[in-house]
Structure formats: C-alpha cells, structure tokens
Amino acid sequence: MPRIIIKNKGSGLICEKNSLLLDVLRRNGINIQAICGGLGLCGLCRVRVMSGAVSEPTEHEKRILGGLLSEGWRLACQTRVLGDLEIIVPEARKYILEEYRVGRKVKVSPLLKVLEITYCRQKASHTESVMSCISPYIDFKFSHTALSKIPEQLYLHGKACLLYDVESREVLDLEENDRTYGVAVDLGTTTVVAALVDLKSGSVLGVRSTYNKQIPYGNNIISRISYAIKGREYLAEISRAAIDTVEELIDNLAPVDRENIYELIVAGNTVMTALFLGISPHTLGFYPFSPPFTGMLEFKARELGLKLHKEALVKTLPVIGSYIGGDIVGDIVTSGILEDTTALLVDIGTNGEIVLKKGDSIYATSVPAGPAFEGAGLSSGMLATEGAIHRVFRSRDGIEYITIGNVEPKGICGSGYIDLLAELLRAGVITKSGRLQSKDPCVRRRRGVLEYVVCDNVVLTQKDVRKLQLAVATFKVGLHILLSKTKTSPEDLEKIYVAGSFGYHVNPYNAIEIGLLPKVDPSIVEFIGNGSLGGAVMYLISDEIRRECRDVYKKVEVLEAPLEKSFHKLFIESLAFEPVT
Amino acid sequence: MPRIIIKNKGSGLICEKNSLLLDVLRRNGINIQAICGGLGLCGLCRVRVMSGAVSEPTEHEKRILGGLLSEGWRLACQTRVLGDLEIIVPEARKYILEEYRVGRKVKVSPLLKVLEITYCRQKASHTESVMSCISPYIDFKFSHTALSKIPEQLYLHGKACLLYDVESREVLDLEENDRTYGVAVDLGTTTVVAALVDLKSGSVLGVRSTYNKQIPYGNNIISRISYAIKGREYLAEISRAAIDTVEELIDNLAPVDRENIYELIVAGNTVMTALFLGISPHTLGFYPFSPPFTGMLEFKARELGLKLHKEALVKTLPVIGSYIGGDIVGDIVTSGILEDTTALLVDIGTNGEIVLKKGDSIYATSVPAGPAFEGAGLSSGMLATEGAIHRVFRSRDGIEYITIGNVEPKGICGSGYIDLLAELLRAGVITKSGRLQSKDPCVRRRRGVLEYVVCDNVVLTQKDVRKLQLAVATFKVGLHILLSKTKTSPEDLEKIYVAGSFGYHVNPYNAIEIGLLPKVDPSIVEFIGNGSLGGAVMYLISDEIRRECRDVYKKVEVLEAPLEKSFHKLFIESLAFEPVT
Ligand code: FES
Ligand code: FES
Known part of the structure; x- marks a missing residue:
C-alpha cells in the first residue's frame, strides 16, 4: 500500500492505492477545508504534491489551479494516490474567537435544581422503603446513579441533596460538591461555539469556538447529508465528528472536570441537530424535504457517546421545520423580538433565515443564499x-x-x-x-x-460580483415574500435584529445599500451577535426563556419561500443591487 | 511482591505482601467457597500450602482444621501471604443443573411487541416531521437507537416495524430480524439460574444454572452486605460479580447473539436485587432494616454494565419488603396460589419464606432459618x-x-x-x-x-442435630405466627406449595415429621420447583402474570415474625421435633 509523507507535519500514513487523497487525509484526522464537499469547485482542499505518482489533473483542477498545477498544487478531492507520495498540506487557519455578549437580563432559575430531602429512621420499617420518604415528590424519576446512592446517603446522614432537571424531573445525582456546570453550544455548519455556564450563579465562565470537524465531509449541509446517508457507519462517523468538536471545545473551555457538567444545550439548524444526535438526515435531502422530527429532543449524553457526567442530559433547542431549526429559536429568544409589535430578525448564513414578528404572530422563512458571504x-x-x-x-x-x-x-x-x-x-x-x-x-x-x-x-x-448578487437576490426574495404575505412595509418595522457571527462586523448602511436589509432608518438595526449561543445559554439558566422557546416552537408559522410560484419572477426583479422597499 | 503458584491449576499470580489469601484468590477470579464470609467459621475456604511463608494459624483455624494444619491445610480467609507460595486450591464442585418445569399454562402476550407503522409521503412537508406519522401512538417514548433509524426507514420503505416494551411503551428499536429473545433470571444467594425465552412464541429455549460469583464474598446475605458497604468500589465489585454470573449464563444458554436479547427479568431476594442493580444494601444491614426501595425497578441493561441489545431493559420482580423480595413474588405467581381459598407457600432457604393466601388476603413472613439446610x-x-x-x-x-x-x-x-x-x-x-x-x-x-x-x-x-433443630424451630415459629395471627389451622389448608431447588427432592412425609411443614395430608403438598425462575419466565410472556405481579405487590401484607414479642416463648416451644398443628 502506498505511503504518504506529510512533509510539513513530519507525519506519515498509508492508504489503499487509488484512494482519493481528500478521503485519506480526512480519515486520518487531518484538518482540511472542503467547502464544496469535494466537487472540485471551492478550491479550498488544495495540497502540494512534492513527489510521487498521482492521477492526472481533472478539468476542475485545470480551471481552478491554472498555473499552480505546474508547481505541484492539486485539489485533494480530485486527486487519486497511485504510489508513495510526499505532500504538503497547508495549515488550516484558526478562527478568530467569538466575542460573546450576554443577551437579555433574565432572572436566574437554572435547568438543574437542588432539592433537600430529609429522612427519619423512626418512620422506617421492613416494608417502608427508604426511598418512600421522597414520595411527596412522587413525579420524580431517578437515574441509576441517583438511585444507587440515595438510600445509603439518607440512612447515614439523615438527608440528601438531589440534583434534578426541572423539565424531565429526573434526579440525576446527589449534590456532592458545589460544582455544577452546563454547556451551551451553537452548532454551526462551519463554526461551533461553546459556552461554559455555572449552573448556580448563571454566569458564563468562558466561551470557545472552533471549526466544525465535519467540514472535511463538505462545507454545506447538502454534501453532509449526502455523506451521512451512504450507510449507518457513515452517519456514525460524521455524527462522531460533531461530538468530537464539542468535546474538544469543552476541554479547552476551562479547567473543569467533565464529570461536573450535567446539562448540554445545542442550538443548530435542523440538519446539524439531526447529525449531532446521530439521526439520519435522509428525509431532509430529498423531496418533500421533511424534517425527521420536530420539537425538542432530550437524550443522555452517554447515549450520544459524549462523555460528561454519567447522567448528563443533552437537549436540542426545538426544530420547527426543515429549514427553521433550533438556531433560529435561539436568535428569537436572544433578540427579545417577542416584545416588539412589528420587527424583523435576520440571520445571514449559508441559509439565510428571516423572522417577522407581527402582533401575536411569528413568521419565519429560510432561503438558500449560498456560502458567498x-x-x-x-x-x-x-x-x-x-x-x-x-x-x-x-x-x-x-x-x-x-x-x-x-x-x-x-x-x-x-x-x-x-x-x-x-x-x-x-x-x-x-x-x-x-x-x-x-x-x-x-x-x-x-x-x-x-x-x-x-x-x-x-x-x-x-x-x-455575480455570485454575491445571486446571494443578495435570494435573500431579498425571502424578505419580500415575508413582508408582502404579511402586508408589512419596511416603515412598519420598529426594529431589525441581525444575528450571526457575521453580524458584529456589518455596517448597517452598507447592508441596506446592497439590499441585504430593507430600507429603514439604520439606527433601528441592532446586532445581537451569536443569538443561537445566547439562546442556548439562557435556556440553561432561565425558566422564562425555556417557556419562550416552547412558545416559539408552537407559534412560529413557516412560510416556504422557495416553493412560491412567484419566486422566479421575484428573483429576476431582485437582482438589482438596491434596497427592499 | 510475593508470587503464588497454584499447583493444581498450573497458574500463578502476584500480590502485595501481607494480603489475605482469600482476597487474593477472589480478586484473581479463583472460585472458592466462603459461606461464612471470611469469618473463619465455615471451613469451606480451605487451601493447602505446599511451600512458602504464611502467617501463623489463628484460633479459628486450630479449631476447624485440627490435624489438617500439619498437612499444610489453611483457611484462606485467615491466612496472610508473607512470601512466595505454592498452594493447592481444591476444585469447587459444579451444581447439578436444575430441572425446569414450566409452571402454569398462560396465554402468550410477550413483554416486547411489534407495531407496524406506515408512512405516506404525500402528507409530508417542510414542517410536518416524518415522526409525526406516529402521533396516533402519542404516548410512545423512543430510544435513541429507535429514533436514529425510524425516519429514514419510513422514508425509504414507507413502513416500519417498531419493537416496543408494553409496560414502559418505549420503542427500543426497529424489528430488523425475527430473533427477539428475553432472559429470565433466578438470582439466588448461592445459585443463579437463567432461562432463554423466545419472545415471539413464548417458549423456553434453554436453562442453565451456575454458582453466584458473589459466593467468594461470603455465602450469606449479611456478609455480602458487609462487603458492599465498605465503599462504592466494593459495591461496584460485588455488583459486577452478579452481572458477570448472568453474562456467563447467557453465553452458555444457546448460540444466541446478545444483541437480540431485549428484556431481562430478575427475581431475587431484596439484597440480591439491590446488589444486582448496584444499589447499596446498607439500610438492610442495620436497624431498622429498611429496604432501600420497594416495587419494581427498570433500567437499561447498559446502565448496569450488562451487554445485551443496546437498548435492552432490565426489570426486577417487585420487592415487597426487606425480607420479601421478587423471588417470593415469582413463587406466588408460579404456584397459582391466588386461585386457592386457603393455601400455604413455603420456600425453605437460608431465609425461610412463608406465604399464606386466605380469602382475599395474602400474608407473608420470612424467618432467618440459617444455612443449615x-x-x-x-x-x-x-x-x-x-x-x-x-x-x-x-x-x-x-x-x-x-x-x-x-x-x-x-x-x-x-x-x-x-x-x-x-x-x-x-x-x-x-x-x-x-x-x-x-x-x-x-x-x-x-x-x-x-x-x-x-x-x-x-x-x-x-x-x-442441634443446629438443624434451631433452623426447624425458627421456621416453625414463622409458620405458627402466620397461622395463628390469621386464625388459620392446618386443616383449613387446601394446598401447600413448596418452592426452591430444595423442593424437588424433599419427601413431604419427612418434612411434616420433623415439623418443617404443618401436619396435613401429604397429598396436598405440591412441589413447584424453581418458582422464582418460573415467575420471571412468565413475566416475559404473559400479560396476566404481569398484572398478577403488580397485584401481589400491592396486596401482600408482611408479618414481621422476628419482631413479635411472643417470638422467644414460641421459639422455646417450637424446639421439639414435631409437626405444627
Ligand atoms: S475543490 Fe472543494 S473540496 Fe476540493
Ligand atoms: S472459614 Fe474461611 S470463609 Fe469461612
């Protein structure tokens, strides 16, 4: 079998002859970008072959690499290994860390609470169990860990402090120290951001971001779906990549013992959420593009292979539809838009999401703007x-x-x-x-x-310019449909919230100029930063936010922009670089 | 560190100097009996030291071994390792396999059922999830395994066969083959018996029995409790020994893939049940001797470290009190005593259990008869x-x-x-x-x-004779209290059921003669064999038996014989070898 020496890393690996170089690198944990999912379009997977036999350049490579080909540069997604190689893999750049702004002020009422139980031996007998002293709280469930410890604890000490999840009312464990943490995760297609939250005080102890380790499987959700549905091992592999990403972030967050993390909240789009949970996104890839599930899901972390406290819970912010996931729910609760009469929320990413709050209603739509921005x-x-x-x-x-x-x-x-x-x-x-x-x-x-x-x-x-124009136009169509369907004009808007890591740096005047935002007074534009992360953080620490998330899930009405008959006509009209009015 | 050669096994091991020989052997998986729990009383842990330095014989050893000491025989529980040794460990005898008699004829309605769901793509949309087609069955829970597979299965094939537990209504997995098995376990203090049950047909495919691997930790429940409460690692160790026993039995049962075992039902006394579940039996060892829990418990097999199907459930027949456990519930449902007007059920073991059915009531008591029988x-x-x-x-x-x-x-x-x-x-x-x-x-x-x-x-x-006399007397006191408290005379009894492995071989005339059974017409005595196992098997396959188990749990009234003031007087009166009348 051919051997590949990666000169700039001083490492080596072996593979089958004729393997695709991208597959080989990816399987050996080498971080390599592949935004187009290996279609030979993005050019990001380039590596330099210093010596050895590889396949002939493809048309894609000739188009993208041009003169670089003669210097040995190749697209890993187009190149097959024919013999021993020496290559150079360019270093993938680290992301600039996200600034995290705590969103709304909320009253702290953590997802994990403590209940003190007392036990009186006098009431005990051969037939009255120790656990029966918890019977006033009869709707509690007990994890195996909790049940294995509680009777002895009560007997020896006459009391026990139970750590329980207020939603599932499952007692996870005894409180054995005062270190109880939660982790909030914004699971983006490209970037994953995690925040460590102290579940007693509700304060955020640290934030870290990193690339999603799923990027080597394609940088857009379609290519990830394609990979995941090749078989159960493939699904498990790409799902594991997301879990690995989160585990790595947690280890970098703070010197906190993973054993003391009891809750993990994930906000992500529908595909990312499904992949994180190891649920096949098959139905999201084909007509009629149904979500495999909607609403919030809850599992034990260990069921996902995620090592936290033995009984730690993982919950995902509610999925509303195929294109409206938990990330948008996070944006909505972070923005505080529910208190406005008429306001808009936009999240400009590979999928552009737009939410309109009008009176008692919440409308949402999503458009495939593409990765140009x-x-x-x-x-x-x-x-x-x-x-x-x-x-x-x-x-x-x-x-x-x-x-x-x-x-x-x-x-x-x-x-x-x-x-x-x-x-x-x-x-x-x-x-x-x-x-x-x-x-x-x-x-x-x-x-x-x-x-x-x-x-x-x-x-x-x-x-x-043409590619950016298409992205803006697509986004504008979504905006137009949402506004016209709800008979809303830009002047009605009290507020426009802009979410996404993208959001911090955008100049609202310029975004309005090119038509990405409707024509409004730029002073009503507010950047809420990473709303997904904010939503997940607040879910950990606020009863009110948890209630809002459930409300949002029930109330949001999804408008399916891409299915509109008028889409094509609108799209043509929207191509001009000018604001939506 | 000293080395120990076990000559008759051709094996060797090393240990810390000054270790107790029993601990060393036990930790290295050497099967050695220690009925008294290492107190130097039973003499069963004897080994022969052929050469090497060990501690001086204790008083216990002198009393029990006498002249054998000079031949090198020692009690492993009393002997400390001082240097390299050569020893001989007598072979522990294998049990005679239990004959298994299927108890009552019951209508087969397994604990695990199949539900076929169909899916129609026409109804699907961006917001209507695939899982929503299961909404008519809204009270179902879904295991992670099931949820990860169902949407894709429905999408690709238009239907799915769900395997679900009829009690918890949890969908464990898709039905992917027609091999669905359950295992019933009689978890005895000394012997563990397991039956493999086909969950489609309800038939028993095989039965195996073996020693409880907890025996090296003491052959009675008190010594096991003492070991378990030394600390969490000790509890984990002795609990693991029970799990190992069951795993070994399962592997010997039949060429069945453990992946295809979905349900495991355990019938055991209260201490054995707690230890199997990894729950500390602390409160059972000290006044007021309360059970840590009562009723039925259910866990995922993997939570107990038991490797079956990934989502397999473990359930324990209900614990009624400290001395009335799931084994007796098994006996009761196996015997069919619930259909008698006035009948008695006895289970003669280290703890003698006696159940009286009278009219609508069920009374039970338990006496510490000791291990003489x-x-x-x-x-x-x-x-x-x-x-x-x-x-x-x-x-x-x-x-x-x-x-x-x-x-x-x-x-x-x-x-x-x-x-x-x-x-x-x-x-x-x-x-x-x-x-x-x-x-x-x-x-x-x-x-x-x-x-x-x-x-x-x-x-x-x-x-x-004196030891047997004490055991019989203790048993008779229990019998007497139960009969007199309920104003029942032996002539009222229509039936006496005798349970336990012990039961097959007993001559009823002789049991009556020595007072172990009351003075009745020996023809009303029926041996039901291993009622615990029978109960667990039937729990797997019969709705009616599951209902009966729940009823029995609610109805049984425990009479606490050993706490009776009249106990001492009765005990003296019961010492004579004569039938209870
Ligand atoms: S060109 Fe995009 S992955 Fe190779
Ligand atoms: S005498 Fe050693 S265990 Fe009983």
Whole structure:
C-alpha cells in the first residue's frame, strides 16, 4: 500500500492505492477545508504534491489551479494516490474567537435544581422503603446513579441533596460538591461555539469556538447529508465528528472536570441537530424535504457517546421545520423580538433565515443564499480569520481597508464584501445591475475578465460580483415574500435584529445599500451577535426563556419561500443591487 | 511482591505482601467457597500450602482444621501471604443443573411487541416531521437507537416495524430480524439460574444454572452486605460479580447473539436485587432494616454494565419488603396460589419464606432459618452437588441412602438431612427434644461428642442435630405466627406449595415429621420447583402474570415474625421435633 509523507507535519500514513487523497487525509484526522464537499469547485482542499505518482489533473483542477498545477498544487478531492507520495498540506487557519455578549437580563432559575430531602429512621420499617420518604415528590424519576446512592446517603446522614432537571424531573445525582456546570453550544455548519455556564450563579465562565470537524465531509449541509446517508457507519462517523468538536471545545473551555457538567444545550439548524444526535438526515435531502422530527429532543449524553457526567442530559433547542431549526429559536429568544409589535430578525448564513414578528404572530422563512458571504466560491473569498479584509471604506484616496489581526491582506470575508459592494455601488464602479465599469482606474481586465483590484493579491472579479448578487437576490426574495404575505412595509418595522457571527462586523448602511436589509432608518438595526449561543445559554439558566422557546416552537408559522410560484419572477426583479422597499 | 503458584491449576499470580489469601484468590477470579464470609467459621475456604511463608494459624483455624494444619491445610480467609507460595486450591464442585418445569399454562402476550407503522409521503412537508406519522401512538417514548433509524426507514420503505416494551411503551428499536429473545433470571444467594425465552412464541429455549460469583464474598446475605458497604468500589465489585454470573449464563444458554436479547427479568431476594442493580444494601444491614426501595425497578441493561441489545431493559420482580423480595413474588405467581381459598407457600432457604393466601388476603413472613439446610456449618454438610446424600430410607437392615450422581458419599445435603432426621426420630434414635440416644449401635462417642455414623466418613453429630433443630424451630415459629395471627389451622389448608431447588427432592412425609411443614395430608403438598425462575419466565410472556405481579405487590401484607414479642416463648416451644398443628 502506498505511503504518504506529510512533509510539513513530519507525519506519515498509508492508504489503499487509488484512494482519493481528500478521503485519506480526512480519515486520518487531518484538518482540511472542503467547502464544496469535494466537487472540485471551492478550491479550498488544495495540497502540494512534492513527489510521487498521482492521477492526472481533472478539468476542475485545470480551471481552478491554472498555473499552480505546474508547481505541484492539486485539489485533494480530485486527486487519486497511485504510489508513495510526499505532500504538503497547508495549515488550516484558526478562527478568530467569538466575542460573546450576554443577551437579555433574565432572572436566574437554572435547568438543574437542588432539592433537600430529609429522612427519619423512626418512620422506617421492613416494608417502608427508604426511598418512600421522597414520595411527596412522587413525579420524580431517578437515574441509576441517583438511585444507587440515595438510600445509603439518607440512612447515614439523615438527608440528601438531589440534583434534578426541572423539565424531565429526573434526579440525576446527589449534590456532592458545589460544582455544577452546563454547556451551551451553537452548532454551526462551519463554526461551533461553546459556552461554559455555572449552573448556580448563571454566569458564563468562558466561551470557545472552533471549526466544525465535519467540514472535511463538505462545507454545506447538502454534501453532509449526502455523506451521512451512504450507510449507518457513515452517519456514525460524521455524527462522531460533531461530538468530537464539542468535546474538544469543552476541554479547552476551562479547567473543569467533565464529570461536573450535567446539562448540554445545542442550538443548530435542523440538519446539524439531526447529525449531532446521530439521526439520519435522509428525509431532509430529498423531496418533500421533511424534517425527521420536530420539537425538542432530550437524550443522555452517554447515549450520544459524549462523555460528561454519567447522567448528563443533552437537549436540542426545538426544530420547527426543515429549514427553521433550533438556531433560529435561539436568535428569537436572544433578540427579545417577542416584545416588539412589528420587527424583523435576520440571520445571514449559508441559509439565510428571516423572522417577522407581527402582533401575536411569528413568521419565519429560510432561503438558500449560498456560502458567498462566508467567502466560499469567490476568487479572494475567505472565512473571517486572520488576514481577511473585514472593513472597507472609500476615502478621497480610494479604497481603504482593515484586516482581521491587522496583518497583510489574504482575502476578503463576508462583511468586507458587503462594505466593498456598497462603496463601489455608491462610487458607480458597479452599476445597480451588477456590472463592473472598466473605466475605473482600479478595474483591470485579466484573461478576458474584468476585476476590481483591492490590493496586490486581492481582487473582486465580475464573476464574484455575480455570485454575491445571486446571494443578495435570494435573500431579498425571502424578505419580500415575508413582508408582502404579511402586508408589512419596511416603515412598519420598529426594529431589525441581525444575528450571526457575521453580524458584529456589518455596517448597517452598507447592508441596506446592497439590499441585504430593507430600507429603514439604520439606527433601528441592532446586532445581537451569536443569538443561537445566547439562546442556548439562557435556556440553561432561565425558566422564562425555556417557556419562550416552547412558545416559539408552537407559534412560529413557516412560510416556504422557495416553493412560491412567484419566486422566479421575484428573483429576476431582485437582482438589482438596491434596497427592499 | 510475593508470587503464588497454584499447583493444581498450573497458574500463578502476584500480590502485595501481607494480603489475605482469600482476597487474593477472589480478586484473581479463583472460585472458592466462603459461606461464612471470611469469618473463619465455615471451613469451606480451605487451601493447602505446599511451600512458602504464611502467617501463623489463628484460633479459628486450630479449631476447624485440627490435624489438617500439619498437612499444610489453611483457611484462606485467615491466612496472610508473607512470601512466595505454592498452594493447592481444591476444585469447587459444579451444581447439578436444575430441572425446569414450566409452571402454569398462560396465554402468550410477550413483554416486547411489534407495531407496524406506515408512512405516506404525500402528507409530508417542510414542517410536518416524518415522526409525526406516529402521533396516533402519542404516548410512545423512543430510544435513541429507535429514533436514529425510524425516519429514514419510513422514508425509504414507507413502513416500519417498531419493537416496543408494553409496560414502559418505549420503542427500543426497529424489528430488523425475527430473533427477539428475553432472559429470565433466578438470582439466588448461592445459585443463579437463567432461562432463554423466545419472545415471539413464548417458549423456553434453554436453562442453565451456575454458582453466584458473589459466593467468594461470603455465602450469606449479611456478609455480602458487609462487603458492599465498605465503599462504592466494593459495591461496584460485588455488583459486577452478579452481572458477570448472568453474562456467563447467557453465553452458555444457546448460540444466541446478545444483541437480540431485549428484556431481562430478575427475581431475587431484596439484597440480591439491590446488589444486582448496584444499589447499596446498607439500610438492610442495620436497624431498622429498611429496604432501600420497594416495587419494581427498570433500567437499561447498559446502565448496569450488562451487554445485551443496546437498548435492552432490565426489570426486577417487585420487592415487597426487606425480607420479601421478587423471588417470593415469582413463587406466588408460579404456584397459582391466588386461585386457592386457603393455601400455604413455603420456600425453605437460608431465609425461610412463608406465604399464606386466605380469602382475599395474602400474608407473608420470612424467618432467618440459617444455612443449615444448605449444608453449611454441619460436620458433614454440603450443597446439593455430586456425592451428596440426598435421600435416606430406613429398611430392616438399617439406614440406606442415595447420593447425587450415585458416587461414593461425600456428605449430606438439605433433603438428606430432612430424611435422616425423620427416620431417626421414627426409630427413636433421636428424641423429640433432639437428643441422640447412645444405645443405638450406629451411635458412637468421639472426642466426648455423640454422633450417628451414616457411613465411613459421613456422620450426624449431636451438634448437627442441634443446629438443624434451631433452623426447624425458627421456621416453625414463622409458620405458627402466620397461622395463628390469621386464625388459620392446618386443616383449613387446601394446598401447600413448596418452592426452591430444595423442593424437588424433599419427601413431604419427612418434612411434616420433623415439623418443617404443618401436619396435613401429604397429598396436598405440591412441589413447584424453581418458582422464582418460573415467575420471571412468565413475566416475559404473559400479560396476566404481569398484572398478577403488580397485584401481589400491592396486596401482600408482611408479618414481621422476628419482631413479635411472643417470638422467644414460641421459639422455646417450637424446639421439639414435631409437626405444627
Ligand atoms: S475543490 Fe476540493 S473540496 Fe472543494
Ligand atoms: S472459614 Fe474461611 S470463609 Fe469461612
């Protein structure tokens, strides 16, 4: 079997002849991006073959790599191993850590409570069991761990402090120390963020984020579904990748013993939620695209192979439909939109989600905006990591920019593209119909294609503009349908909440300029940060939020934008870069 | 660290200097009897030290081993390892396998049922989940395994066959083959018997019995409690020994994949039940001797570390009180006593249990008869294994006997003692007050003590008679209290059911003669065999029996014989070897 030496890691591995290089690397735990899911489109899986025999370059590779091919660069998803190799795998960039802003002020009433029970030996007899002194609390269930300890504890000490989950009313264990923690997880398709919460005080002790270890299986939900439904082992493998991601985050969060973590709340879209729970997302991949389940699910962590306290519970924020998952529920409760009369909530991601609160009703829709605003598929696109241009201004001297980490620019991330598009529209360098104007001194033509040169190695091509235009248009259609179906005009809106990691960095003027947000007074736009995480955190510590989540699940009415007959017509109309009015 | 060579097994092990030999052997999985729990009283833990340094003999050893000490024999529970050793560990005898008689004829309605669900894609949408087609059965719970498979199965095949437990209404899995088995376990203090049951047909596919691997921790419940309450690791260890016993039985039962075993029902006394579940029996060991719990408990097998189907359930027949456990509930439902007007059920073991059915009431009591009828603590006593005298007759030529396996006699087991006592009472060799008459030619005096010589190496000493007399008296007190408290005379009894492995071999005339059974027409005595096992088997396959078990749990009134003020007076009166009238 061929051997592969990874020169820059000093490691080696073996594989079957003819294996796909991406599969080999992924199976050996090598972190490699593959946003397009191995279709040869995103170019992110590139590796450099220093020596050895591999398959001939495919058409995709020729198109994406061009001259790089001659330097040995290849797309791992297109390359088969024919013999011993020496390769270089570029380091995957670490994410910039999420700033976490605690959302609403809530009264602390944790999901895990303590009940003190006293026991009086006088009442005991041959037939009256020790456990019967808990009978006033007759609706309690007892975990095996709790039941194995309680009678002895009561007998020896005359009392016991029971740790119980207020929803399931299951007694998980005795309180044996005062370290009781919960973990909230925002399980994103690309990034996973976890917060450690003290279940006594309700305070957040730390936040960490990392790549989702499922990325090597494809960076969008469709490619993950395709992988998961190949068979039960595949489902187990991709599910394990999500569990591994969360376990790694927990270990990095704080010097907390996993044994002291009793509750874990996950907010994710419907596919991510299903994959985390090891439930096949099969039905989400094919017509009629039904969710396998809706509502909240609860399991023991150990059932998912997640090592926390032996009886720890995992709960997922309620799934409402195939495209409206627990992440949106988290956004909704974090925003406080339920107290507004008429307000909008948008979460701009690979799937754009839009929620409208109007009177007593909540409407939600989701549109497949694509990964353009996460930097995927664009010539200089990248995630919001070090070196990404994330702010762009136009001064008298032309375009100026700021990169994450203030280092040399490597590419542009979502918020940078919004700024750039808006500034170029204002300057007339891009027309409303999305055409780059060749007369601008920064616009040049290379290999027959117009491109705007931001700096040396960073450009915005005509093709990039088209991709962003499609993403914005799709999003606008969703917005339009939601507003028109509910007879709401942008002026009615009291508030617009913008959620997502994306959200912090966006300039509302620019987002309105390009049509991503409706035409409103920019001062009503509020960035709520990572609403999914906020929702999961507050679920751990607030009765009121738990009630709200259940309400939201029952009340949200899903409008299925992509099925609308008017979609196509609207889409054409929405292609112009201009605000929704 | 000292090394110990076990010469007759050709094996070796190492241990800390100064370790107790019994602990060392037990921890290394060497099967060694220790009925007294390591107190140096039963003499069953004897091993022969061929060479090497050990601690000085204790007083117990001098008393029990006498001249054997000079041959190197030692009690493992009294001997500490001081250096490298060569020892011989006598082979523990295998039990004679239980004959299993199917009890009552019951209509087959297994604990695990199949429900076929159909799914129609037409009804599906973005918001209507696949699982919602199961909503007519809304009270179902779904195991993680079931939920991870059902939506995909329904989507791909339009239907699914769900395996669910009829009591908890938990769907355990999809039916993927037609092999669904259950296991019934009679978890005795000494012997554990398991039956494999086909959950489709309700038929018993095989029965196996073996020693309880807890025996090395002491052969009575008190010594097991003492061990278990030393700390959580000790509890875990002794609990694991019971689980190991059951796993070994299952592996020997039939070539059945453990994955296909979905239900396991355990019938045992209260202490055995608690230990099997890993629940501390602490409160059962000290005043006021309360049971840690009562009723039926249910856990996932995996919670107990028992490897069956991933979602398999373990249920324990209901514990009624500290001394009335699930084993008696099994006896009651197996006997069919609930259909009698006035009838008695006795289970003669280390704890003697007596149940009286009278009209609508069920009374039960339990007496600490001691292990004499299991052969423990008697000069020639042994368990009912090969070489035990289990039948005794008196012919014109004197005493004749039959041994188990028709081999040379090695000792006497319980049923043999009952026969022997009865025959010697009838012949006047023993008086009603329990005195051996020295004038009989078979009675001799050795070291100042009278003994009846059965054969060369098997004797009944005056001391043995006294121990048996105490056991019978204790049992009679229980019987007396139960009958007098309920104003029942032996003539009122329509039936006497005798349960226990012990039961098959007992001659009812002789049991009545010595007072173990009340004075009735011997033809109303019926041996029901292993009623605990029968109850557990029927629980797996019959709705009616499950209902009866719940009824019995609610209805049984426990009479606490040992707490009666009149106990002492009654005990003295009961010492005479004569039937209860
Ligand atoms: S190009 Fe290879 S994974 Fe996208
Ligand atoms: S004498 Fe050693 S265990 Fe009983």
